[in-house]
Amino acid sequence: MTAPPPPAAHRDRFDWLLTVAVLAVAGTMVRAIAFTPIEANQGAAQKIFYIHAPSAFVGLYIAFGLVAVAGALYLWLRDERLDRIAASSAEVGVVFTTVVLITGPIWGKPIWGTWWTWDARLTLTLFLWFVYLGYLILRGAIDDASVRARYSAVLGVLGALLVPFIHLSVYLFRTLHPMPIVLKPSSPSLPPEMLTTFFLALASFTLLFVALLRARYRLATVLDALVDEEAAEPSSMGTLRAEPLR
Amino acid sequence: MLAAAGLIARKDLAIEFRTRSAFLAALVFSLLAIVIFYFAWDATAVPASDLAPGVLWVIFTFSGVLGLHRSFGVEEADRAIDALIASPIDREAVFLGKALANLVFVLGVQAVAIPAVALFYNLPMGRVLGPLTLIAVLAAVGLVAVGTLFSAMAVNTRLAELLLPMLALPFFVPIVLPAAQSTARLLAGRPVAEAMSWLRILIAFDIVFVVACALAFPFTLED
Numbered sequence: 162m163t164a165p166p167p168p169a170a171h172r173d174r175f176d177w178l179l180t181v182a183v184l185a186v187a188g189t190m191v192r193a194i195a196f197t198p199i200e201a202n203q204g205a206a207q208k209i210f211y212i213h214a215p216s217a218f219v220g221l222y223i224a225f226g227l228v229a230v231a232g233a234l235y236l237w238l239r240d241e242r243l244d245r246i247a248a249s250s251a252e253v254g255v256v257f258t259t260v261v262l263i264t265g266p267i268w269g270k271p272i273w274g275t276w277w278t279w280d281a282r283l284t285l286t287l288f289l290w291f292v293y294l295g296y297l298i299l300r301g302a303i304d305d306a307s308v309r310a311r312y313s314a315v316l317g318v319l320g321a322l323l324v325p326f327i328h329l330s331v332y333l334f335r336t337l338h339p340m341p342i343v344l345k346p347s348s349p350s351l352p353p354e355m356l357t358t359f360f361l362a363l364a365s366f367t368l369l370f371v372a373l374l375r376a377r378y379r380l381a382t383v384l385d386a387l388v389d390e391e392a393a394e395p396s397s398m399g400t401l402r403a404e405p406l407r
Numbered sequence: 408m409l410a411a412a413g414l415i416a417r418k419d420l421a422i423e424f425r426t427r428s429a430f431l432a433a434l435v436f437s438l439l440a441i442v443i444f445y446f447a448w449d450a451t452a453v454p455a456s457d458l459a460p461g462v463l464w465v466i467f468t469f470s471g472v473l474g475l476h477r478s479f480g481v482e483e484a485d486r487a488i489d490a491l492i493a494s495p496i497d498r499e500a501v502f503l504g505k506a507l508a509n510l511v512f513v514l515g516v517q518a519v520a521i522p523a524v525a526l527f528y529n530l531p532m533g534r535v536l537g538p539l540t541l542i543a544v545l546a547a548v549g550l551v552a553v554g555t556l557f558s559a560m561a562v563n564t565r566l567a568e569l570l571l572p573m574l575a576l577p578f579f580v581p582i583v584l585p586a587a588q589s590t591a592r593l594l595a596g597r598p599v600a601e602a603m604s605w606l607r608i609l610i611a612f613d614i615v616f617v618v619a620c621a622l623a624f625p626f627t628l629e630d
Contacts, residue, residue, distance in 0.1 A: 236626055295570075295573045298570065302565045302570055303563065303565070311626050311627065312560045312563075314626070315560070315626055315627065316560075319578070319616075322615060323577070323581070326611070327577075327581055329608055330580065330581045330605075331584070333588070333605070
């Protein structure tokens with residue numbers, strides 16, 4: 162209603178940011194595989210760390226943090242753009258968290274000798290993944306845009322409140338996960354070449370997240386405008402039916 | 408506000424008492440589940456006392472979800488919820504009233520299910536009854552706070568009763584885990600002090616989520 166009609170160019174315009182992000186991730190992977198030394202104890206299996214850790218950082222901290230913050234702001238300001246940011250961030254965050262949950266076991270099998278273990282961090286990641294899958298399913302089950310925005314904002318904020326509790330209760334089980342090696346009080350214990358690759362991976366994955374978020378946000382804007390347009394003049398749209406975006 | 412909450416709780420309990428449909432369903436479900444769980448495990452390999460805490464808390468979670476459906480489902484008929492919204496009562500009071508009625512519901516199921524587990528699994532629960540009751544009440548409060556809020560949301564979606572467990576179960580993890588763990592400690596004859604760190608999580612969860620859900624609830628009722 163208030164949103165201006167989407168510029169047609171949006172749909173076809175070349176997404177340079179996404180291209181740059183994909184190239185940056187690809188470049189980092191080439192560096193990680195070919196030009197970063199092989200870890201002495203774990204061998205080649207350690208390389209997956211350059212995908213696993215940045216995905217966890219982006220998916221668990223940035224994406225789900227953004228869902229909670231945008232949700233809380235939405236409940237306060239009632240700006241539908243905030244709802245689109247939260248929805249886009251949740252969707253992209255679920256993708257990154259899925260990458261974490263897939264790469265983790267691939268590394269865990271040769272190093273720990275098991276695909277899965279009920280360690281604190283693994284369990285927390287798995288349950289957060291469930292919470293945000295539920296978030297997406299909830300959005301899909303509500304037709305009214307403002308109800309959808311309010312309900313998902315409530316769930317997004319409560320999801321963030323849940324994190325310390327799940328962490329605390331699963332932490333009382335013993336933990337197997339490698340302790341932090343970069344973010345810790347003493348200096349990082351990675352050799353400099355590995356550290357550089359890791360930070361490059363962190364930066365390129367964050368860039369990829371921003372690019373995907375932007376692309377998903379644009380899609381949401383266009384689809385919302387289409388739904389509004391159709392609601393305003395149901396007859397003029399003829400056979401073109403837009404599914405409301407969830 | 409408390410008087411209004413009491414009024415709403417009384418209304419819900421009166422409906423439940425006169426129909427008894429949800430309570431009986433939850434009760435029968437609990438008893439069935441207790442019996443089925445026993446046969447699903449090899450009783451000669453796993454002692455019943457190791458099985459019982461997990462069984463108890465899984466059953467409470469699911470029977471709780473069963474009852475929580477009705478909390479707002481019952482307001483859908485004739486759009487009774489619109490009358491609730493229009494009435495001069497704080498939204499927070501509506502939440503507290505609904506939660507109170509649900510708490511009575513869950514505690515009622517527990518009051519039958521705990522002795523039933525003691526009976527079927529042959530557990531000497533008499534000496535731990537006091538601490539166990541405390542755990543049951545603490546867990547029920549958290550369960551009901553989250554469940555009531557999500558029930559209000561789920562009835563307004565196309566998936567309705569399918570959505571509630573999907574939303575609520577991840578939130579029940581910090582309830583079921585501490586409750587089952589501390590129950591296991593008590594049944595193993597350990598002192599209550601050993602379960603304290605678990606109990607602290609339960610208490611903190613109750614405080615944070617009762618407040619958060621009461622504050623979030625008005626957002627689910629707007630028109």
